[in-house]
């Protein structure tokens with residue numbers, strides 16, 4: 062019975078991943094802040110036959126996150142932890158992000174991710190088994206001028222994850238970095254700009270699950286955009302910057 066913990070499971074890709082893994086015999090721990098949306102996802106997963114528990118918490122609360130991971134793991138060793146919760150940063154008029162937004166984005170997208178990943182890693186190293194998926198973004202390869210703190214946090218997760226992967230794989234722990242392109246989710250809907258090759262959250266979840274099952278170091282998709290984003294890093298900076306003009310956007314103010 063696989064035991065899977067997913068942060069940011071109340072919406073978008075996290076919710077789609079929860080539904081993807083929900084089946085008789087699977088055990089899910091779903092984490093987010095909004096209890097109603099979390100409960101709705103949990104109900105759908107139970108309907109599909111999974112055993113589900115929810116935890117309402119903010120990933121910035123390091124002590125609470127550690128407590129949850131230790132408690133969940135003590136009940137049944139966690140096989141897979143998907144570090145997915147994030148916000149998008151940016152500015153409603155496309156101006157420079159405010160300091161408050163930049164710090165909040167870094168705190169949730171990087172600090173919050175480390176709060177989940179590091180205790181999970183300690184538990185998994187202790188028993189020599191487990192898998193951690195870090196939800197980064199193609200923005201880690203091709204930083205978005207309108208979302209610097211988002212791009213920075215995602216690049217840090219990519220680097221941290223790949224470095225760690227090398228360090229721990231001989232000890233039985235798999236670390237994978239997921240770098241999606243544009244996915245149709247509430248977060249995705251807040252970007253007012255060009256979103257080429259956008260895919261559904263369900264299709265993204267299926268791609269992610271397949272990549273994780275194959276233990277891919279980087280699960281990057283869709284392929285055409287992934288090639289462009291990764292190739293952009295090889296261009297002279299002046300050319301890369303020019304190309305990024307097509308990807309300018311503003312962030313819709315959240316409800």
Ligand SMILES: NC(=O)c1ccc[n+]([C@@H]2O[C@H](COP(=O)([O-])OP(=O)(O)OC[C@H]3O[C@@H](n4cnc5c(N)ncnc54)[C@H](OP(=O)(O)O)[C@@H]3O)[C@@H](O)[C@H]2O)c1
Pocket residue numbers: 068069070071072073074075092093094095096098118119120121144145146147148169173196197198199240241242243244245246247248249
């Ligand atoms: N959509 C895209 O185009 C796209 C592209 C590349 C990468 N990604 C990445 O994919 C992941 C999921 O994004 P999404 O598009 O599915 O976004 P989403 O629909 O906005 O979902 C984000 C999730 O994160 C949770 N969350 C946010 N802040 C949190 C906090 N402080 N503590 C706990 N949970 C928190 C939200 O739940 P609550 O509000 O209930 O807490 C929600 O469940 C993110 O890491 C994102 O960066 C998305």
